[in-house]
Amino acid sequence: MTRLTTKTAGGQADAEAPDPAAAPPRPPAARRRAAVKRRRNDENVRKWEIWLPLGLYLLFTLIPFYWMLLYAFRPNGTTGLAPWPLTLDHLRHVWTDIGFGTYFANSVKVGVISMFATTFVALAGGYGLARYDFRGRKTFMLAMLCTQFIPGALMLVPLFEIFKKLELVNSLWSVIVAETVFQLPLSLILISGFIRNVPMELEEAAWVDGASRLRGFLVTVLPLLRPGLIAVSSFAFIHSWNHFLFALMFLSDQEKYTVPVGLSYTIGESGSDLGSLAAGGVVAALPVIVIFALIQRYLVKGLSAGAVKG
Structure with a gap:
């Protein structure tokens, strides 16, 4: 935002007048809401950066355990991806x-x-x-x-x-x-x-x-x-x-x-x-x-x- 100054006949600067083309100032409440929104967006991005690789690693780790449980509790002769009916x-x-x-x-x-x-x-x-x-x-x-x-x-x-x-x-x-x-x-x-x-x-x-x-x-x-x-x-x-x-x-x-x-x-x-x-x-x-x-x-x-x- 720019300020316009006018001078009187004596050469003294008069009060500054706001630039009509500049955006009006945002109230403090709006600025706080915008800051909170930006902070939440940053936190969401950081959560994805953490949880995405952890989720991929967990998936890579649990798949062998799933196959072990599948063969351990699935009856012989069945080919389903779920151990059903269960057998001991x-x-x-x-x-x-x-x-x-x-x-x-x-x-x-x-x-x-x-x-x-x-x-x-x-x-x-x-x-x-x-x-x-x-x-x-x-x-x-x-x-x-x-x-x-x-x-x-x-x-x-x-x-x-x-x-x-x-x-x-x-x-x-x-x-x-x-x-x-x-x-x-x-x-x-x-x-x-x-x-x-x-x-x-x-x-x-x-x-x-x-x-x-x-x-x-x-x-x-x-x-x-x-x-x-x-x-x-x-x-x-x-x-x-x-x-x-x-x-x-x-x-x-x-x-x-x-x-x-x-x-x-x-x-x-x-x-x-x-x-x-x-x-x-x-x-x-x-x-x-x-x-x-x-x-x-x-x-x-x-x-x-x-x-x-x-």
Whole structure:
């Protein structure tokens, strides 16, 4: 908008007159509504930029699960894209005839014992790394981190010889020990980071009140580590549940197979029976899905807590 000025006879500028061709000023309420509208349009654009790739990724991820469920619950001889009528014959076949009930129990035993052993040892070691300053601590942490770059396949022969001398071959304890050892370095580093985020003053206050170091840790630090411990424990269990290599190499009796090993032999035992193979996949995937559904909020909170510092 331009302003027109007129001068009087004395040469003084008179009051400015508005340009008739300029648009009239918008009232404040209209400007606010326009700003809100622009902000909503920007938010809608950002939502599409986020949800569109996430939706495509989710679709790409869920299609294999859908086909697995389709073959697992669809009767043989049908070709529909919906599992109807539903049948549990494939699940019943793999659970009883093939032996997935035994495989499932073995995997639960390996996963639970490995989870508790890994969490307990990592908690004790992580506390020492977080609260004590000793010579070689950083070197030790670096060594623990570097072990994550070593493939487990390189350690199969040495581990087999060790377990053979200890008479642990063809025993679930060989798989439990191997899983615990290979998961311990990362779990120790994560828990060490979680403990560093807990102020030392809380423990010192407990010591002043007469608590020992162990009791001070149990009362002040351990309750605050719950999200981190849940994250570490869940990763330890899921890794032990899904790991295939150690169970394949150290176990020879079919009664001691875990779910991944039993699933690999389903192809040979069932031939081209895709329904049995898909039902075995459902048995293998269901516990992992349930665990993530139950602990996902603790998992995100625990990982974010350990990533703040340390």
